[in-house]
Amino acid sequence: MKNFVRLIGPSLMILIGLQLLESVVVTFVLFYSWLLAVPLIDKAFPKERVQITKQAIVLGLGSGLLFFLFIFGGLKWLHTYLLNIGELRTLLMKWGFSGPGEIGLVLVLLIANPILEELYWRGYMYEKLRANGKAVYTIFMTASFYTLYHLLSVIPMFQGISSVAAILPVLIAGLFWGYTREKTDSIIAAVISHVLGDLGIVASYWLILR
Incomplete structure (x- = not known):
């Protein structure tokens, strides 16, 4: 039961902040x-899982570059079919993703987001689930709940079935980062890859949506 609360908690924060209160700032804070807070209260930050190795750096950079090209290139090519730019800009302004704090929000997304998400999902939650389960189960569960709250974010942004197309790469990335966590016994490859993936999102926002 405790692990289920830990798994669903981030999605509840997104649901409250983005869907109910309609504020990106509040969502980020929650x-x-x-x-x-959860790993700190549990005194379970996986410090031993942040070992920097050549393998992790190469794997992170290589996969991250592919994710960047897929995200930015895909949206650059297909955004006219997947997005209603006018409605999306209005939605982002409604959520508070504009004005003087815009650059700050982008930096949070680009720097804090990949680090904290990987510490939580491929670090803290991976340790919790792997202690009593097999690698395949742990990778699937962490990737699935990681994908869940992204689904809550993209449903209002994409049109109809496009939401599925938008969320599938998130699931694939979550599964891949879980795999790298298992193989390297570290979250560093996932963090590097995640940073470059988020850079693709930021580049898409700045060069296509903004």
Whole structure:
């Protein structure tokens, strides 16, 4: 039961902040507070899982570049079919993703987000689930609940079936980062890859949506 609460908690924070209160700032505060507070209260930050190795750096950079090209290139090519730019800009302004704090929100997304998400999902939650389960189960569960709250974010942004197309790469990335966590016994490859993936999202926002 405790692990289910830990798994569903981040999604509840997104649901409250983004869907109910309709504020990106509030969402960030609630979401990242959960990612930080739960492992701290549990005294279970996986410090031994942040070992920097050549293998992790190469794997992270290589996969991250592919994710960046897939995200930015895919949206650059298909955004006219997947997105209603006018409605999306209005939605982002409604959520508070504009104005003087815009750059700050982008930096949070680009720097804090990949680090805290990987510490939580491929670090803290991976340790919790792997202690009593097999690698395949742990990778699937962490990737699935990681994908869940992204689904809550993209449903209002994409049109109809496009939401599925938008969320599938998130699931694939979550599964891949879980795999790298298992193989390297570290979250460093996942963090590097995640940073570059988020850079693709930021580049898409700045060069296509903004």
